[in-house]
Amino acid sequence: MDMPSPNPAILARKARLAERLRAVLPADAVIQDEAETRVYECDALTAYRCPPLLAVLPRSTQEVSAVLRICHEEGVPVVPRGAGTSLAGGALPTADCVILGVARMNEVLETDYDNRIIRVQTGRTNLSVSGAVEEEEFFYAPDPSSQLACAIAGNIAMNSGGAHCLKYGVTTNNLLGITMVMMDGTVAEIGGAHLDAGGLDLLGVICGSEGQLGVVTEATLRILRKPEGARPVLIGYDSNEVAGACVSDIIKAGVLPVAIEFMDRPCIEACEAFAKAGYPMCEALLIIEVEGSEAEIAHQLGLITEIARSHNPVELREAGDADEAARIWLGRKSAFGAMGQLNDYMCLDGTIPVSSLPFVLRRIGEMSKEFGLDVANVFHAGDGNMHPLILFDANKPGDLETCEAFGAEILKLCVEAGGCLTGEHGVGIEKRDLMLHQYSAADLEAQLKVKDVFDPKWLLNPAKVFPLSVTESRRAVALAAE
Amino acid sequence: MMTPGSEAELAEAIAGASGPLCIQGGASRGLGVEGDVLSTRGLSGIELYEPGALTLVVKSGTPVAEVEALLAAENQRLAFEPMDHRGLLGTDGEPTVGGVIAANVSGPRRIQAGAARDHLLGVRLVDGSGQAVKNGGRVMKNVTGYDLVKLMCGAHGTLGVLTEVSLKVLPKPECSGTLVWHGLGWVASLKVFCEALKSPYDVTGAGRVPQGAAGKSMTYIRVEGFEDSVKYRLTELRRLFSDLKPDELNIDAEENAQIWQSLRDAEPFHGKAGDVWRTSVKPTDMLKVTGQRDFEHVVDWGGGLIWSLVPEGEDLRQKLADVPGHATLVRACADTRARLGVFQPQPAPLAAISEGLRRQFDPRGILNPGLMG
Secondary structure (H helix, E strand, O other): OOOOOOOHHHHHOHHHHHHHHHHHOOHHHEEOOHHHHHHHOOOOOOOOOOOOOEEEOOOOHHHHHHHHHHHHHHOOOEEEEOOOOOOOOOOOOOOOOEEEEOOOOOOEEEEEOOOOEEEEEOOOEHHHHHHHHHHHOEEOOOOOOOOOOOEHHHHHHHOOOOOOHHHHOOHHHHEEEEEEEOOOOOEEEEEOOOOOOOOOOHHHHHOOOOOOOOEEEEEEEEOEEOOOOEEEEEEEEOOHHHHHHHHHHHHHOOOOOOEEEEEEHHHHHHHHHHHOOOOOOOOEEEEEEEEOOHHHHHHHHHHHHHHHHHOOOOEEEEOOOHHHHHHHHHHHHOHHHHHHHHOEEEEOOOEOOHHHHHHHHHHHHHHHHHHOOOEEEEEEOOOOEEEEEEEEOOOOOOHHHHHHHHHHHHHHHHHHOOOEOOOOOOOOOOOHHHHHHHOOHHHHHHHHHHHHHHOOOOOEOOOOOOOHHHHHHHHHHHHHOO | OEOOOOHHHHHHHHHOOOOOEEEEOOOOOOOOOOOEEEEOOOOOOEEEEEHHHOEEEEEOOOEHHHHHHHHHOOOEEOOOOOOOOHHHHOOOOOOEHHHHHHOOOOOOOHHHHOOHHHHEEEEEEEOOOOOEEEEEOOOOOOOOOOOHHHHHOOOOOOOOEEEEEEEEOEEOOOEEEEEEEEOOOHHHHHHHHHHHHHOOOOEEEEEEEOOOOOOOOEEEEEEEEOHHHHHHHHHHHHHHOOOOOOOEEEOOHHHHHHHHHHHHOOHHHOOOOOEEEEEEEOHHHHHHHHOOOOOEEEEEHHHOEEEEEEOOOOOHHHHOOOOOEEEEEEEOOHHHHHHHOOOOOOOHHHHHHHHHHHHHHOOOOOEOOOOOO
């Protein structure tokens, strides 16, 4: 992945910039030392690294505003950073940028159960939002698998999802209001504790804009009462086609599980070897979870198992108690760890229409042979969000490049099947150059026009989301204005 | 009136327009915008429906009724429960999917299932320069690039004219049940809403109408699902309200449909003189709106949405100046609409962004000009 070359004029102004930032921030909030800026050289896409010019760690909306105003005046690019867990390189710096980290802004500002909202500073981690309302049996629904570490700021930037979004939706469906600082330092309040913000749906376009439209410092999030209980069932089939048909039949029957997870044989084998969850060795494994009271769970599982049986499963295992439920989830939840033990891996997240699942899995199998790299699939089957894990050896010359080429072909396949490049991780730098496979130049132009309004100088996270060739003229204008 | 039969024809019509256009779907809302009428009714038809994938793709001019019938045959529905404005506005016409999406029209189930915008997966549109654009797609999780899908939903045609939309549909539940309280005051009604919505019983409707069949106000709580589950949850909910016992427990399918359609469409105000305002507030701020005792109110969304019947020409926004949220003037004569504005004015930074977006997507200012600012 190419990144634009740093602007020498900005590199030369490092000392002055640091001085100006120090004038508006506490002394320990401006990081200038090269050994310390290295902490921010990458996010969870570790194959790409570049220490930023400076990093700042403000504690308030006012401090964020002061930082952005200075960077705006100085014409310095800013890369916002939540917890740095992006798998797509969303927080990857350039050498001439300021990293604006919100990690120190992690307060809960308000919890209001009557109105079912929580207001937080966005540096707070996803899981600790649920933690803050757990006492009252509430939770925050979007649950990306990095939820222990990832920040709400990053969730909003990437419109993060999770395993339970078939029922509860993703970040954008659970975000009611924000405080956002624009690149010129203007503070904007959008939405609030009411359900629909007025005017154009700015909240909708800001959520998922990968930190390119503004820096969100506070968020009002919808919280929900926990269901009385939840229970999974595990179903094994000897073909992907049959497993796919089973999922489709369950949905058509009017049951809406909270999660439908799908694992293919390579994934089952790796998980079993790693976690010994007692999974059957078969071609396709479904884990389906339903919620409600005991009687409601029993009723829904009854319908699901009846449909599942009509497709002749090789295994059908209901969880009798919490232990058995945990064992059913054990393998799935350790899938990534299992892969990590086998090899280095790249995790993709293209989405496809559920109906094309068997075709796409078959093609991925064929491509795996062509590229000579193994691939295992875990999959949110209810919403079509795939997670192919391509295994490679980072120490073997050329393997990363082969893996990236294979990954790009899988994502193109997802688009051809009627799906998209990314379901929940975001584009970042990882999928940036594939955007023209999904969208025409005119489609992308419409998106760029939105950025032109929010950030006319193209200073916020400018080298992400869109192919560099597509944004070049706009970024050049920003440089020329120096 | 122009009624293009394809996206290409629509693009041509917009590119060739020499003045303002009034964008029209089924003409059931009557926007009151000056300009040549550009209708989407020529763009009608189902492009794709996969019940097993909960996905529907339709052209924007397709009647809502046609879509609802198609879905019902597979035991599915549009879960956001779009209202039908005809009764309230005294209009004819045939509501279209494009109109519903352009106005982000969402009914009582918005509190649980989300608004129209939460079920919209993708759009095709033609912007004010006549350029066709697509965004999103037909899959449920999609973060590929900016979410212009949401931006277009609720833009009332001011950023572009929708030509095709993809929607997430959901199963129609087996049963719907409603707890009904007669003659409950505002404070007690709010308490019922809050307690019910804080419970784990997955409430899908919470509202109040000023006068039900018995001549008293009616406060409603709805749950939906499999029949045994509905009965169980209604029983548990009733137990929650030991000091505020509901007067009825109704699981009759037709009566339930009637109750919620009436609330959805603000039926108590049909045919009554006066302006109708629609206010969106934090649910517990409902009392500040219903505290305007000179006006009648219909409440939905557990207190978060209030329909108010206000004497002609009076400005409800002025009375609610300190209440966070916004009020939309849904029904009034042309003069009042022009004087007060249909939509609540926004704070300066947001107004500037909105104006900037309009200028980008409609540089000549010809798409429903003036409607949103």
